[in-house]
Amino acid sequence: MARYSWIALRCAIALASFFLVGCNKEGTSPAWEVPGATVPANFPAPVYAAAQNPPTREAYELGRTLFYDTRLSRTGAVSCGSCHQQSGAFANADHRLSQGVEGRLGARNAPALQNLRWKTSLLWDGGATHIETMPLAPITDPREMDETLDNVLQKLNADPAYQQRFAQVYGERPITSYQFLRTLAQFTAALTSANSRYDHYVRHEANGALSAAELRGWPQHARSAHLVTAASYLRTSRFAITVWTLRSPPIRAAPISRGVPRTQVASKYPACVM
């Protein structure tokens, strides 16, 4: 008899857990928030507002699949993720110059992809301004993916899994360049770096304590902020290169970008003199 009660008890537990798991899946589990969908409290308003391309789970995950799909390249061997590696903050840490199809070397290396939603200009020289259209550059560059947009769309439209996933997001077929580029931007715009101890500190959060030594380093940090301000002040498209020029010794007396003499910048931003 005891044996039968034991079996009954086990059945009851199994049944109860079935319903509990079911409930969890159906209703009570917390909503899955798309990464980067919320503006961190210490960040300004984004340049590429979420309302411009409202983040959804399906579109974000589809964008992530595209980012890692080597079919975006002519040879089928290179994806966005080949150069922008997650383990290196979506930069490429082990090459000096990026390597595209057939090992072709680019002119520069892949930068980290982070907080792109807040950037007014992209690329090392600020040569691109829109997060949605920017991927056309690596896709068509012969040293990177060496492919055409038409071919990419043909490949996507020939894949039933992509047909289904795009239709789930946009409800229309065939897959268009608009849908493709917007979906890719769902992923790249989501890459937000706002979880460092520094971020916690400035947001006055519990886990944001800085050590005495780190706090002593604050003036140094302020100096970097000045550098960025100086670069914005110059209103130059050579954003990153200008900052590098300002920082790199020996200091050059020659005018930099748009004829603003370095000394003039330095007097306005004394902290730039390093």
Ligand code: HEC
């Ligand atoms: C062969 C390597 C390579 C591939 C593949 C590649 N990139 Fe890049 N990416 C780079 C390099 C190099 C730069 C910097 C280029 C420059 O400044 O001229 C860059 C820059 C960028 C930037 C600008 C980042 C910033 O902060 O300014 C974005 C965004 C980007 N890539 C997204 C993508 C996406 C999306 C794909 C896939 C469609 C892709 N990349 C494929 C090498 C690559």
